[in-house]
Amino acid sequence: MAGKKIIYHCYGGAHSSVVAAAIHTGKLDAQKVPAADELLSLTLFDRQTQAGHGQLHFFGFDEGNNEIYSVGCRNVGGMMEKFLTEIAQILGFAGDLFFVDTLHCVSVPMRIGGYLSRRLGLVALGRPLVVEGTRAAYPRLAALVQQVKAQVLT
């Protein structure tokens, strides 16, 4: 039987949602804070642009055969959940989508670094900050993914 589509979303779809999706699919170890290289090896990490907001990015499957996605929704994440859930309903896929907001796990350095790197294009300045911020927020993101797994896989 096909699983759900689990969609991690944040503001820009470049940091917290990408890391959460990577933890969920096992690309990153939930127990160990990844090194900067490991984070930067994720295709979307600190690379998403504004033009890609709203686009669902497929990460892979989890052990329950659920499909894992990440998406950047700017500041309308909650509304996007409601809207896409209704769209799925009219397409005949009611109850198929499971949204997870990762924004509350984001640390201040992540916000500042993300803004510098993604919004202002100051990658050399913002990226080190966002990497350190992500490493600091990693335990929170890992805990969130564990909660989601407990909810979806049981």
Add this chain to the structure above:
Amino acid sequence: MNYLYLGVRDLYLPAAAAYMHLKAKTRPEEQELLALPYFRPARKADEGRLYRFGRDANNHTVYIACVPDHPDVFIKGVQSLLTIYGLSPSQIKVVPCLLENLQLAGIFRLLTKIGLGSIADNLGSRVVFNRLDDLARLVF
């Protein structure tokens, strides 16, 4: 196929566009518009919800919706969702019907809040008639 007329903090333009679509009319009467079920200021609770407007002559379902901001993100989200379900992008055609001045949406809400809903509706119909050619271009 489904059509979705999408407004930002506004239902007047989407409702008028949907009506023009269903009736295949480029010049609706003001009384017709004022009698439409969703021809009213958008409330917070309306945002993100889809309202079924009816079926057109080709049996396509027509919906209207409004979102708080960033319509491009919602449009891309719909297209992306269709792709991951393996459906044709033409399964849902999202047509943005956007106010030129978003402050009007605030004025509509304010008028309704102070009990002047009919004035808001009249203002809404003026906005629609001002944009009728644009709407006709979007619909037909």
